[in-house]
Amino acid sequence: MGAQRGASEASGAGESQPPALEVRDLVRHFAGRGGTVRAVDGVSLTVGRGEVVGLVGESGSGKSTVGQCVVRLDDPTAGTVRIGGVDVTRLSRRALRPLRKDFHLVYQDPSASLDPRMTVGRIVAEPLVLHRMASGDALRDRVAGLLRQVGLRPELTDRRPHELSGGQRQRVSIARALAVDPLLLVADEPTSALDVSVQASVLNLLADLQRDRGFGCLFITHDLAAVEFLADRIAVMYLGEIVEQAPAAELFAAPKHPYTQALLSAVPVPDPPAQRARERIVLHGDLPSAVFPKGGPVEHAVDYCRFHTRCPLAVDRCRTEAPRHRTLPGGDHQVACHLVGDDGAAPDAAHPERQDRHTTHTTHTT
Numbered sequence: 631m632g633a634q635r636g637a638s639e640a641s642g643a644g645e646s647q648p649p650a651l652e653v654r655d656l657v658r659h660f661a662g663r664g665g666t667v668r669a670v671d672g673v674s675l676t677v678g679r680g681e682v683v684g685l686v687g688e689s690g691s692g693k694s695t696v697g698q699c700v701v702r703l704d705d706p707t708a709g710t711v712r713i714g715g716v717d718v719t720r721l722s723r724r725a726l727r728p729l730r731k732d733f734h735l736v737y738q739d740p741s742a743s744l745d746p747r748m749t750v751g752r753i754v755a756e757p758l759v760l761h762r763m764a765s766g767d768a769l770r771d772r773v774a775g776l777l778r779q780v781g782l783r784p785e786l787t788d789r790r791p792h793e794l795s796g797g798q799r800q801r802v803s804i805a806r807a808l809a810v811d812p813l814l815l816v817a818d819e820p821t822s823a824l825d826v827s828v829q830a831s832v833l834n835l836l837a838d839l840q841r842d843r844g845f846g847c848l849f850i851t852h853d854l855a856a857v858e859f860l861a862d863r864i865a866v867m868y869l870g871e872i873v874e875q876a877p878a879a880e881l882f883a884a885p886k887h888p889y890t891q892a893l894l895s896a897v898p899v900p901d902p903p904a905q906r907a908r909e910r911i912v913l914h915g916d917l918p919s920a921v922f923p924k925g926g927p928v929e930h931a932v933d934y935c936r937f938h939t940r941c942p943l944a945v946d947r948c949r950t951e952a953p954r955h956r957t958l959p960g961g962d963h964q965v966a967c968h969l970v971g972d973d974g975a976a977p978d979a980a981h982p983e984r985q986d987r988h989t990t991h992t993t994h995t996t
C-alpha cells in the first residue's frame with residue numbers, strides 16, 4: 631500500500647501522458663424541497679494512471695454523485711471531468727459512446743447492473759462486441775480468459791445472474807468492466823452489499839487485477855479498512871466537499887482535519903495495546919442535511935466551514951468563513967481547515983480559541 635502499483639505498465643510513454651482522471655471544481659446541485667441540495671460542491675481530484683484513489687466519507691456526503699458525474703451517468707452542474715486528458719463533461723451521449731471503453735463503473739449492487747436475461751458469457755462479451763474489439767473465437771477466448779481472471783469457473787458462462795451468489799455476480803460485473811481494458815474504473819462501494827465473508831476476497835481480486843493491469847481506480851467507500859488496503863491516495867469528503875487529501879500512508883499516520891481524525895479514530899487497530907492507547911473521537915449527530923435553504927448562497931460560496939456544527943475544535947472563524955483548500959509543505963497533502971497550521975501542524979484539542987465541544991473523547995477499554 632502507498633506505492634503506485636502498476637503505474638509503470640500503465641503509463642507506457644511515462645510522465646507526459648495525462649492522468650486517468652482529472653476532476654476540477656465539480657459541482658452537482660439538485661433542486662430539493664425547501665432549497666438546493668449541494669450534493670457535490672466544488673470537488674477537485676486526480677487519479678493517475680495505475681493509481682488507486684479512495685474517496686471516503688459518511689453516507690450522504692456526495693461520493694456516489696461524484697462517481698456518477700465522472701462516468702457521465704449524471705450531468706454536472708459545473709466543473710470539468712477529463713478522462714485520459716479528454717474533456718468529457720459536456721460531450722453528447724453520441725460523442726461519448728466511443729470513449730466509453732475508457733471508463734467503467736462497478737456498482738454496490740451487482741444485480742442492479744447486470745441484465746437478468748443475459749448469460750454471464752454475453753454480459754462479459756457485450757462491451758467487447760460494442761467496441762468491436764473481438765469477435766468469433768477470439769471473443770470466446772477473451773471472455774473465458776476474463777472469467778478465469780476474476781476467479782469464475784468456465785461452467786458459469788451459460789448461467790444467468792440470478793443463478794449466481796452475490797460475490798459471483800460482483801465478479802461478473804468486474805470482468806465486464808475490465809473487458810475492454812479501461813483507463814479508469816470507478817468502483818462505488820463494490821463490496822458493501824456482499825456478505826462479510828466474501829468482501830475480502832472481492833477486495834483481494836480488485837487489488838490483484840489493479841496490480842496486474844494497471845488501470846486507474848476511483849474507489850468509493852465508507853469502509854476505511856478497505857481503503858487503507860487498496861488505495862494509494864485518499865480523499866475525504868464531507869457534505870459535498872473534499873476536506874482532506876493525502877497519500878494513504880500519510881493520511882493514516884498523520885490526519886490533519888478534525889473530521890479525518892474522527893473517522894480514523896473509529897478504525898480498529900490490529901494491535902490491542904495500540905488500540906487501547908488510542909483515543910476514540912465520537913462525533914455526535916448525523917451528517918447535516920445537504921439542503922441549503924432558499925435564498926441561501928446557492929451561486930455563492932458557503933461562508934463557513936461545513937463541519938463546524940460537529941467539530942470538537944470549532945472556533946468563531948469556522949462559523950463565519952469557509953476554509954481555503956491549502957497544500958501543506960511537501961506538496962502532496964491538502965486540507966481545508968482554519969485550525970491546521972501553514973507548517974501542517976494538526977489542530978490541537980487545547981487550541982486556545984476553542985469554545986464548544988460537540989464531541990466526547992472516550993478511550994477504548996477492550
Ligand code: ADP
Nearest residue numbers: 660667669688689690691692693694695696920
Ligand atoms: P453518498 O454516496 O456519499 O452516500 P450521494 O452522492 O448518494 O452520497 O448523495 C449526496 C447528497 O445528494 C445526499 O444528500 C442525497 O440525498 C442527495 N442526492 C443524491 N442524488 C439526488 C437526486 N437525484 N436528487 C436530489 N438529491 C440527491
Ligand code: MG
Nearest residue numbers: 690693694695
Ligand atoms: Mg453512495
